[in-house]
Amino acid sequence: MADLNALMEALIRGDRNTVVDLTKKAIADGTPSRDILEKGLIAGMDIVGKRFKANEVYVPEVLIAARAMKGGMEILEPELVKAGVEPIATIVLGTVKGDLHDIGKNLVNMMLTGGGLKVIDVGTDVSAEKFVEACKDGKAKVCAMSALLTTTMPAMADIIKALKAGGVKVKTIIGGAPVTQSFADEIGADGYAPDAASAVDVVKELVGAA
Numbered sequence: 021m022a023d024l025n026a027l028m029e030a031l032i033r034g035d036r037n038t039v040v041d042l043t044k045k046a047i048a049d050g051t052p053s054r055d056i057l058e059k060g061l062i063a064g065m066d067i068v069g070k071r072f073k074a075n076e077v078y079v080p081e082v083l084i085a086a087r088a089m090k091g092g093m094e095i096l097e098p099e100l101v102k103a104g105v106e107p108i109a110t111i112v113l114g115t116v117k118g119d120l121h122d123i124g125k126n127l128v129n130m131m132l133t134g135g136g137l138k139v140i141d142v143g144t145d146v147s148a149e150k151f152v153e154a155c156k157d158g159k160a161k162v163c164a165m166s167a168l169l170t171t172t173m174p175a176m177a178d179i180i181k182a183l184k185a186g187g188v189k190v191k192t193i194i195g196g197a198p199v200t201q202s203f204a205d206e207i208g209a210d211g212y213a214p215d216a217a218s219a220v221d222v223v224k225e226l227v228g229a230a
């Protein structure tokens with residue numbers, strides 16, 4: 021039986037090579053791909069997220085763990101497809117129009133992916149029309165927006181209005197350094213999170229998977 025605890029620990033250390041090796045071994049042992057994902061990779065990323073939230077680790081450690089996660093996922097993904105394991109939900113994520121900051125958004129992407137969600141990253145400087153376009157096929161359950169400039173925060177309100185005007189039924193979540201819960205309440209966003217690890221919890225709540 022594969023040692024999923026060792027896989028989890030390797031992910032927490034950000035040891036990509038060991039994560040890749042242990043993922044391969046677990047598949048070869050016949051460990052169900054869902055267990056490898058949930059008890060190995062996601063469990064590890066969950067701990068990294070908790071430590072990040074508690075300021076016990078910082079952005080570089082999260083990036084290194086996410087790189088290890090990506091290594092494991094590249095091996096595991098075909099097995100998950102074969103086993104019919106679906107992501108919890110699909111999330112559209114982007115930085116709003118006029119804003120080029122993407123370090124925080126990319127971290128949110130990594131943590132959401134690490135949490136078992138599928139992320140469609142629409143990039144930076146994304147117009148309301150493009151957010152609506154990405155969300156309107158019905159696959160995405162949540163539209164997640166990032167802004168780092170006080171001058172681009174109002175674009176989040178425009179996107180929420182455009183989604184409503186277009187009859188697009190998605191939940192919305194906003195974040196970024198200048199964004200607050202009271203701003204989220206003011207513009208009618210369904211959720212707000214102060215950091216990438218909390219974003220996973222809030223998104224899971226929004227899709228009813230918490």
Ligand code: B12
Nearest residue numbers: 119120121122123124166169170195196197213215216219
């Ligand atoms: C790096 C940086 C840049 C880089 C961006 C590179 C890149 N690829 O992202 C560059 C050099 C390009 C840049 C440009 C500018 N910047 Co700048 N930049 C920063 C800086 C130093 C760090 C931002 C960052 O990456 N933080 C680290 C990440 C991890 O944190 P974060 O983004 O907040 O994300 C976390 C949370 O907020 C949350 N989160 C983020 N997004 C989301 C989304 C969702 C849905 C959720 C739930 C959560 C969430 O999770 C993340 C992880 O925990 C900040 C200062 C600072 N210390 O914050 C200034 C800062 C944001 N920049 C600023 C400014 C003014 C600019 C410029 C206008 C400068 C200029 N005059 O040209 C331009 C604007 C360009 C543009 N149109 O966007 C100001 C903004 C001031 C304001 N109040 O509006 C800041 C605060 C600097 C300052 N003190 O003046 N910048």
